[in-house]
Amino acid sequence: MLTQTATITRTPSTTVDAEGDWTSGTQTASTSPCRLEAGRSVEVFDGAERLVADALIFLPATADITSHDEVTVGGRRYQVVGQPAEMRSPAGVHHIEANLQFTASG
Numbered sequence: 001m002l003t004q005t006a007t008i009t010r011t012p013s014t015t016v017d018a019e020g021d022w023t024s025g026t027q028t029a030s031t032s033p034c035r036l037e038a039g040r041s042v043e044v045f046d047g048a049e050r051l052v053a054d055a056l057i058f059l060p061a062t063a064d065i066t067s068h069d070e071v072t073v074g075g076r077r078y079q080v081v082g083q084p085a086e087m088r089s090p091a092g093v094h095h096i097e098a099n100l101q102f103t104a105s106g
Contacts, residue, residue: 006036008063008065008069009027010068011068036056054081055078066084
């Protein structure tokens with residue numbers, strides 16, 4: 001059951017226009033029902049203490065999400081890791097699953 005809400009933010013692309021100038025795309029956001037499952041969580045010490053937490057998100061088949069997006073659930077912003085997967089049934093795409101990662105400095 002998808003009882004939570006995700007905000008999926010598409011990060012703007014930076015491109016070169018006809019005059020050779022760098023331009024940023026327009027950032028877009030959409031909301032979708034979801035279910036978030038916590039995964040492993042580790043503390044990393046590489047000159048600074050950081051918490052790295054993995055999660056798996058379940059979204060409806062109609063959700064628009066890519067490997068370059070950010071997802072916010074419950075006020076916590078995650079990065080999509082890898083390509084989201086369409087989970088299929090004999091009737092077609094049933095839902096989408098995506099691996100997420102949250103990093104916090106301590």
